[in-house]
Amino acid sequence: MKEATKRNILKRYSAIVTAFILSVVVIPPSAFATHPSIEGETIWINEIMFNPDGSDSGREWIEIYNYGTSDINISGWKLWEGGSNHTIRLINGSWVIRGFSYAIIANNATKFLQDHPDYKGTLFESKFSLSNNKNETIILKNSSLGEVDSAIYDHSILEGYSYEKYPDNPWMQSKEEGGTPGEVNSYFLExxxxxxxxxxxxxxxxxxxxxxxxxxxxxxxxxxxxxxxxxxxxxxxxxxxxxxxxxxxxxxxxxxxxxxxxxxxxxxxxxxxxxxxxxxxxxxxxxxxxxxxxxxxxxxxxxxxxxxxxxxxxxxxxxxxxxxxxxxxxxxxxxxxxxxxxxxxxxxxxKPTIKVKKLVKNETGGFAKETIAKIGEKVTFLIKVKNEINASLNITVRDTLPEGLIFVNASPSPSDVSGNVIYWNLSGVDHNEERFILLNVTVNETGIFRNEVEAWNESLNVSDRDHAYVIAGLIIEVKKEVWNESEEAWSYMVRAKVGSDVMFRIIVRNKGTALPYVVVRDLLPPFMSFSSACPEPDFINGREIMWHIKDFDANETRTFLLCARVEQVGEGSNVAEALAFERLIGRDKAIVKAVPRPALDIEKEVSIDNVTWSKFAWIDVGDIVYFRINVSNNLPANISNVKVIDKLPSFLKYNYDANIEPTGANDTYIEWWFNKLEAGEYKIITFSATAIGKGYGENIVHASACGRFFGKDRAYVLVQHRPEIMVDKKAWNGTAWVDELYVKEYALNGTAVKFRITVENTGGVTLKNIEVQDIMSCGLEWTPGTFSPQPDELTMYSITWRIDSLKPGETIHIYFDGRVHCDSLNKVYAYAESDIGSANDVDHLYISKYPIVLAYEPKSHDFGKVEQNKVVKTTFQIWNNGTGLLVYNLTENCTW
The missing domain is CATH 2.60.40.740 (Immunoglobulin-like)
Structure with missing residues (x-):
């Protein structure tokens, strides 16, 4: 569930509200940090040992800490205690306390070092004496006797423990007896x-x-x-x-x-x-x-x-x-x-084990993990078997040939050949001895073939396996095309003017077996630069553009659209390649001849934000898309009677908002006439359209003049639903599932709570690799054995479920129980991937003590007569008169 508004949490304190006519101003309370009163002197009193174990005489000490980045020189500083300013003397180290460093002020440096022989830090001495029977104030003063920091210690803590400072929070008794002189305070370490x-x-x-x-x-x-x-x-x-x-x-x-x-x-x-x-x-x-x-x-x-x-x-x-x-x-x-x-x-x-390694002879004559072979060609595998166990072993080797590879012979000869499974029994293989097997096969099908080998010893229950690949034939077909404006068709070659965008199409077809991972790479010629692409590339490095295809099924086809800008005159190939297993297995190219700009030039671009322009836009139904047309005269003479016609695809509707008034227009057709374009003059036309349906198509613009100057350009728009996911976390209050749960009391061992997480695919494409993570905030714990479904990953602080896929509109529910110990804010996150992008969402569940009561006073105020232009005001207080967390909203609207 997405948060529509910010929430304010009102705890057990009051907030002063100053009310003016037709306005309300809230001044909330603040918990101000204790900082030094003198700017730039970032030293505070950090730890006080006023009652060491046993005799106190000469064994009391105070730790100071420089919490800032700058070094501080404390020469001439004083320690005020018991009504007196005590001189501070340097014993070890330097007067300069470096940033984020500690120093000790002991009332007897010799005895301090006897108690702490491993202390190597800065040490000062000052003749102070701290009481064990009453709270006492300690003040650190600079050389001008200005107060730098002060502290009041609680004399009631246990003997032998120090009194530690925690910024913006009360002081606490140290966790460790003897304190932590010269080191971080003890609770921070937890x-x-x-x-x-x-x-x-x-x-x-x-x-x-x-x-x-x-x-x-x-x-x-x-x-x-x-x-x-x-x-x-x-x-x-x-x-x-x-x-x-x-x-x-x-x-x-x-x-x-x-x-x-x-x-x-x-x-x-x-x-x-x-x-x-x-x-x-x-x-x-x-x-x-x-x-x-x-x-x-x-x-x-x-x-x-x-x-x-x-x-x-x-x-x-x-x-x-x-x-x-x-x-x-x-x-x-x-x-x-x-x-x-x-x-x-x-x-x-x-692990002590036996090892097996499978290699195949490649086209260079060496042995590697894969090779490329032709149909009918013989392929040789090398199997290496090594015994790493400190004993002589009998080892069984089994090689399983995939369909497409036919056994020919092997050396040594197999113990058994059963169809496509070949066995060898290797006897008496000594410790660290390595045996070799050569296996010959022929290729009779197109595909990528994984040849598995396994070696084992049954008595010790140890085994190992390995594999090698044979890539037979070109199983990935790559087709590279470029859009030809004049023919209005995809072609292998195009003439394009300098400054224009060229649209390429890459079609990648898997004509073999399913592949786990394929890389599609496009290499632009030197005179072109990348503009945009659909889908978004996974990698862009200058003129190199790459997409990653995961789980490329047999007979599956993927299409990639790429726009590139012609930067200068030239001729060259735009190459598209497909790679699998880091090998090139498919390639094609399209040719671009870049020519100077024509006399009457027209350029069409599209944008989703009216800021960034390209040849392609990807939007949702109901979105607005912006277009820009640039018509220019590149001749040294004037051109008269220039006509510009723009035709929108059927799924776009013109918004009748062009910056230059058209001479004629309907929902999909816009026309402009210009009496004259002077030499070098250009016109920029902008307008927008709304997506009223799904589709993919061209927005074409034509320009003509005098019957002999012509120009045409287009931009492309894809209207398609984007991936979206919704996650909703609720708790059961006894009658309903709620976003905010109020409990009357927290039980000693925690109050039982039932949770439900709802995950829904709210987009228009199938989501996959979904991960749902519930963060158990402080005060929350999950109950074992209550999960439905079971989580994939479970820690004290988080619970993670992984879901393979969700179709559009599909919903799943996750249930589990837990216990709550104090007021808590529970968050749940959802992340998903799709073929056209990723999606994520987060939701919150508030748990607090019941009841919550909003109290305020006065209930009303009589302003009396108010003269014109005179401002009158009053104040009132609001506070949470209950025990839980009060969620409230403030508004400036007032009905007075």
Whole structure:
């Protein structure tokens, strides 16, 4: 469900409302942060140890922190306590406290170092004495005795624990006995959590056994676990980095970062590329550093990403993979920073096994993973079998030929041949011994053939398999055409004027078996530049344009339209290619001859926003599309009696809004007459039309003059429904499913709640690869065994379902139970792909304590007589007199 309006949440405080005649101005309360009173001196009192364990004499200390970016010199500063300004003396380090650094002021530096022998930071000494029996005020003053920061500690906390500051929130007793002098305060360390996981083939785990040479996928997740009982929700930022330490049996695949999810949503391609560009990999030390990380992480949300490595079991057999995140908590305005870090590990071990490798002799005479062959040609496969187990083994090898390949012979001779299945029994294969098999076949069909081989030992239950490909014949047909204006037909060649757009059509037909992935690539000639395309390309690099086809079925045909601008005179080929398995398997070209502009030139362009213009537009039914016609005289002399005619396709209706008044017009026909175009003069005509139906067609414009000057151009419009998805999250209140749930009390172990998520395809195309993710905010937990359907991925903080496809109008419902412990905002996200683009949606569910009561006073106000032009005003208060979250809207409309 999409939010139509912004919502305001009114908690248990009042808001002052100043009311003027016919207007209302709301002044809400604010929770102001405690900042230094002197601009530029970004030092605050961060931690106080006033009652150490045992004797206090000489063992009290105060920690200060520079929360800003600039270095601060505190020479001459004073510590006010007990009614006196105490001198601060430097013991270790420097008077200058660097940005985001800590320093200690001890009342006895010698005893402090005895209690904390590992402390290496800046240390000051000052003769103060803190009371254990009453609350006491401490003030940090600069050299001019101006107050920089102050704190009042609570003397009632436990002996031996420090008193820690949390920005914009009350001070708290330290979690650790003895405090954290010179380090981040203890609770911050709980609010960052790093998870390192490895995919074991079925689920994410903290350990895996891998085969030598296999690809291993890892996932790093960094959680912002700032708790919900804090009024301020800190964001987690990365001016630091994320570092991954690979074990000796793994090699990182550089640039393999993928599936980056920030705060529940995938990041865009540019952020992903920034992260990849910022990575540094030390192959010798096997250390990966990511220095440009998508940020920030919202409270109770996460950043996760995946990367790949190759198992290299020849170096070592096992190792620990460690991930470290270095980050900082800060508010949105970055007015202060607290640096934190966390780490996690995963264990990777190599499986002792037998290995089999399948290769095929290619056209160069070497052995590779694939080859191209003709019908009737002989093909030779090489099978390598190696025993990596420390024992002599009997190994069975089975090769399964696909239809299209016929067995001829093999060396050594097979133990058995049964149809297209060939067996070898290899006896006594020693540790690290490698055996070789040569297998000859003939090709008798067109297709891409995957030849599988498997090797195993039954007693140890170890096995391995591999495959190689034979590409037989040209199975992808590529046809490249260009639109010929003069013939009004698709052709292999066209003459185009400089400055005009040329329309190309690429038809790709799969005449063989289904293919999982095909790349269509278009290479423009040097004198042309890319303008637009339909569908949108997946990759554009100058004159190279690429589309990716996933799951290209047998006998399926795909069509691509491409517009390119003629930049200068020239002649060349526009080449279209199809590639599968990184091999060129289809190619065609169209020829463009670029000529100078004609005497009477006309150009037609189209736009969906009246700003960006091209030869093609893709819109929905009911949308408005804009057209622009440029008629110019390129002769050194005048041209008289110029006639311009524009013809719209039947699914577009003229809006009668041309900037130059037509001499005649109806819904699909517009005509202009110009008495004269002087030498070099041009006319720009703009108008719009509304899509009244679906279709694809040309908007043609003609220009003529004096019976001997002619021009024609066109723009193309496609009207088609776009992909759309709707997600709706509701809770059951006992009588109905609602968007906002109010509960009377929160039970000690949480109040039971029933949830329903509705996902609907609201567009006009089939959606596929749908992912629904429910983010369990602080105070919410799911109940095991209540999911219908079962989720595909489940963590403490999120639930993920993956749906193969949804037809237009199709709806699914997801049900599960949970428990709620406090007021919460629950979000659910939906993302889907389609053949013509992606779609996404988000919905919110509010849960708060019941009842909610809107209270206000006074109930009315008598303004009396009001003279003309005189402003009178009054004030009133509104507040939430209940216990839940009050959702309210404000408006300036007033009926007084």
């Amino acid at each position: 609010w960052i959590d790093v998870s390192k996981e490895v995919w074991n083939g079925e689920t994410w785990s903290d350990n895996v056994q891998v085969d030598n040479g296999s690809t291993v996928t890892f996932r790093i997740t960094v959680y912002n676990k700032c708790p919900c009982y804090l009024e301020t929700k800190y964001l987690l930022w990365f001016s630091g980095k994320i570092v991954d330490y690979l074990p000796c049996n793994l090699n990182y695949i550089e640039g393999s970062v993928h599936d980056i999810i920030l705060n529940g949503s995938p990041v865009n391609e540019s952020l992903k590329q920034e992260m990849i560009n910022g990575e540094v990999y030390n192959d010798t030390a096997k250390v990966i550093e990511w220095n440009r990380i998508p940020e920030p992480i919202n409270y109770l949300r996460s950043l996760s990403f995946k990367f790949n490595a190759i198992a290299n079991c020849t170096l070592c057999e096992e190792g620990v993979n460690k991930a470290v995140a270095i980050a900082f908590f800060a508010p949105q305005d970055l007015s202060w920073r607290i640096y934190v870090s966390d780490n996690d590990t995963a264990f990777v071990a190599c």
